[in-house]
Amino acid sequence: MIQQVEPWVVLSFCAAIFFIGFAGVLIRRNILVVLMCIELMLNAVNLTFVTFSKELQHLGGQMSVLFIITVAAAESAVGLALVIAMFRTLRGVDTDQIRLLRE
Amino acid sequence: MEALTTIRPELLTLTDGQLQALMPYFLVFGGISLAIIASVLRSLKPKWPVFILGMLTTIAGICSASGLLGSQAGSELIFNGMMVSDAYSNFFNIVFLASAAFTLLSSFRYLDHEQLQHPEYYVLVLFSALGMMLMASALDLIVLFIALELMSLSVYVLVGFRRADRRCNEAAMKYFILGSAASAILLYGSALLYGMTGSTNIRDILAFVQAHPQGLPVVYVLGAWLVLVGFLFKVATVPFHMWMPDVYEGAPTPVTGFMTTGLKAAAFAAFVRVLISAGYGKGLVTAVQSHFHDILWVSAVLTMLVGNIVALTQVNLKRMLAYSSIAHSGYILVGMIAGPGSEQGYAPVVMYLVAYAVMNLGAFVVLTILAGRDDSGLNLQDLAGLSRRHPWLSFAMGVFMFSMAGIPPTAGFAAKYLLFYSAVQANEIPLVIIAVLCSAISVYYYLRVLVYIYMRDPAGSPAASRVSVWSLVAVSAMVVLTLQIGILPAKMVSAAKKAVTSL
Numbered sequence: 282m283i284q285q286v287e288p289w290v291v292l293s294f295c296a297a298i299f300f301i302g303f304a305g306v307l308i309r310r311n312i313l314v315v316l317m318c319i320e321l322m323l324n325a326v327n328l329t330f331v332t333f334s335k336e337l338q339h340l341g342g343q344m345s346v347l348f349i350i351t352v353a354a355a356e357s358a359v360g361l362a363l364v365i366a367m368f369r370t371l372r373g374v375d376t377d378q379i380r381l382l383r384e
Numbered sequence: 385m386e387a388l389t390t391i392r393p394e395l396l397t398l399t400d401g402q403l404q405a406l407m408p409y410f411l412v413f414g415g416i417s418l419a420i421i422a423s424v425l426r427s428l429k430p431k432w433p434v435f436i437l438g439m440l441t442t443i444a445g446i447c448s449a450s451g452l453l454g455s456q457a458g459s460e461l462i463f464n465g466m467m468v469s470d471a472y473s474n475f476f477n478i479v480f481l482a483s484a485a486f487t488l489l490s491s492f493r494y495l496d497h498e499q500l501q502h503p504e505y506y507v508l509v510l511f512s513a514l515g516m517m518l519m520a521s522a523l524d525l526i527v528l529f530i531a532l533e534l535m536s537l538s539v540y541v542l543v544g545f546r547r548a549d550r551r552c553n554e555a556a557m558k559y560f561i562l563g564s565a566a567s568a569i570l571l572y573g574s575a576l577l578y579g580m581t582g583s584t585n586i587r588d589i590l591a592f593v594q595a596h597p598q599g600l601p602v603v604y605v606l607g608a609w610l611v612l613v614g615f616l617f618k619v620a621t622v623p624f625h626m627w628m629p630d631v632y633e634g635a636p637t638p639v640t641g642f643m644t645t646g647l648k649a650a651a652f653a654a655f656v657r658v659l660i661s662a663g664y665g666k667g668l669v670t671a672v673q674s675h676f677h678d679i680l681w682v683s684a685v686l687t688m689l690v691g692n693i694v695a696l697t698q699v700n701l702k703r704m705l706a707y708s709s710i711a712h713s714g715y716i717l718v719g720m721i722a723g724p725g726s727e728q729g730y731a732p733v734v735m736y737l738v739a740y741a742v743m744n745l746g747a748f749v750v751l752t753i754l755a756g757r758d759d760s761g762l763n764l765q766d767l768a769g770l771s772r773r774h775p776w777l778s779f780a781m782g783v784f785m786f787s788m789a790g791i792p793p794t795a796g797f798a799a800k801y802l803l804f805y806s807a808v809q810a811n812e813i814p815l816v817i818i819a820v821l822c823s824a825i826s827v828y829y830y831l832r833v834l835v836y837i838y839m840r841d842p843a844g845s846p847a848a849s850r851v852s853v854w855s856l857v858a859v860s861a862m863v864v865l866t867l868q869i870g871i872l873p874a875k876m877v878s879a880a881k882k883a884v885t886s887l
Contacts, residue, residue, distance in 0.1 A: 292579075299572055306565045315561055322568035326575050333579035341584055342575075345526045349571065352533045356564055359537050363544055363560055367553040376561075 291332045299325035312367070312374045316360045323353045398462075405460040405469030408449040408477050409517060415441025416510045423503030434503040435492055438510055442485035445517075449477040459886050465585055466524040470886035473521035475734065475879065476653045480520070483646040483741055484513035486858045490749040491638040493852035498636070498757070500546060509642065512538035516650035520657075525574035525584040525611075528654055529567070532618075535650060536563050539643060543635040549758060555634025562617070562627045570614025576607030577662075586661035593663035600669055608662045608672075612679065615658065618651040621717060622686040625710050632706035637755050637762075640702060641748025644709050645741035652716055652737055656723075656730055660887055665724025680721050681815065687714030688822040695829050701751060701762045704829060705744070708788060711826060712740050718812070718819050719803045725810030730887065732803040734880040739799035739869055743787040746862030750781050753855050767833065769842030774851070778837045780859045787866050789830040790823055795869035802877065 298321060305318030327346045334342025364374060371378050398406070415437060422433040452474045459470030487509055495501045515535030522528040540563065544556025578584050580601050581592040593600065617624040632640045660666060664676055691711030698704035719733040726732075754770075754777070755762055771778040787794035800823065807816045869876050 299568075303565065303569070306561065312557065312561070319561070319564045319568060322565065323571070326568065326571045329572065329575040330578065333575065337579070337582050339582055342578060345575075345578070345584065348526055348530055352530060355537060356533065359540055360560055360564070363540065363553070363556050366544055366547050367557050370548065370550040370553050 288336045295325045295329040310375050312364055401460050402462050408445045411448055412445045412514050419507050431501050434506045438488050438506040442481045445481045446478055449474045466527050467521050468523045472883045472886050475883035476520035477517045479649055480513050480516040480646050484509050486745050487638050487642040489854045489858040490752045492854050494638055494752050508538045508542050516646055519650045520653040523586055529571055542639045545636055551634045555631045559631040566614050566617035569610050573607045573610030576603050580604040590661045594667040605672055615655040619713050620710055621683045621713050622690045629703050629706040633703045637752045637759055641745050645745045649737045649741055684714050684717035685818055692822045692825045699764050718807050722807040722810035722812055726806035728806045730884045731880040732806045734883050736799040736803050739795035742865045743784045747784040749855055749858045750777055764836050767836045768840035770837045780863050782834050783863050783866055785830040785833050789827045793870045795866045798870050798873035
């Protein structure tokens, strides 16, 4: 017999991942790591949607995940392009170096 | 899992009414596709074809949306209730497309001068306008998220359009990181709302709230709270405003104008729809209602105070207008707080968004004309004695500054009057007093611009100006609109009232 995982366990796991990602966006200095943290947040949302979808027996949540994955891919493409553009002028990928605009 | 076994054919077809309601979106999307094709035909020297295609697209979209606004009686649900075409969405479609059209007009010469004349620019502006249109008509949180990302991703690229400039890159990167984090927060909130209500459709969420008058699950409140934070970030209210001045200063000037008008109006349009659907002022449990009311109240007061006070010390005009834009977000929040309690409902918010879009776009078109290479020469001293060089531009800037300060007979005054009046009706007296005081503070920094333009002697040699026919058309249209809404506001007020009836 297969033991079912309680939904609240998965949901708290998702919440933990989401806030780890959020804290990473705020704290980490390297922009590549920040981009990964944004992905982490979006994937935590995906997992939340799937869990609720299973619990509610409703397909809408799983459909949402497909759309979110697509958008996340577009977002990382734009993000990496911006990192490359920034690396060309700044010669670095640390958020510490973003200070021209801070007066 | 009923959806797996049955396929309902009525969900797969579009009726005539629905097709008609989708016309503005189809026209804009078709125009964008043609513009993409034209932009890869390098042998054509694509700047003219793409620019003209872009203008034609926006004009066709505006015509079709205003036709729908006139002919449509009720609201038309499209795609199984995921989108709606009603007076509200069509009204905002006109605003977004007009804002895109004027941005294109003012950018054409600017891009030539900055040697940025890539046809992608026009395509990106149009895509972002399409995202805004979908945002104002989305009835489903996932559709809303996709529309938001379509808009934001295009704008991230536009902000970083001057690739060789370090400030531009920094602004784009900052905007991208904070914007994506905010989108993720909004999405997590949507996921929690979905889990509690069993649907991502905002009408179903409203039905769920109204079916539970005695109490809501904690997770629902948390989800609504996260959605609220996501939107407050998108409209740049204090304490989520830190990105805005930097992004506005770093972005190319026409893009900044587009962001302050289109982006802000789109974020507020969706914000109002979602806030109402989360049950705000419409059957939300009293404790939760007052909790959200307090969040909005504190945020509105802080936004008005911080925006106006920090703007006092700014010498760069783009940065000053960024802080003024934050302050105006605060006024619009006042309208949203007052919405459920006054008889005009959310009409003042819509009216204010239009007035703000008109005057701010005008001010940014003037700045686009005056800006030197790499957007230099936009400090206050650089405007000294402008009235002798460009009397007409100085007059236009004067009209926009009077309008932003809220001095009659301009659009800003009419909109502010309506907004504060509705807040008084909703019995938010302390809020109105703070708003009026803040608006008095703002007169100082708006009129200081005029002091420099009219009463100071020019310092140094003037930068080469780049007045073009296109941007003069844009400035003149904005001056006429600002004065027209200010002198004869009744027409705009009734249009705004009609737009909010379908909410």
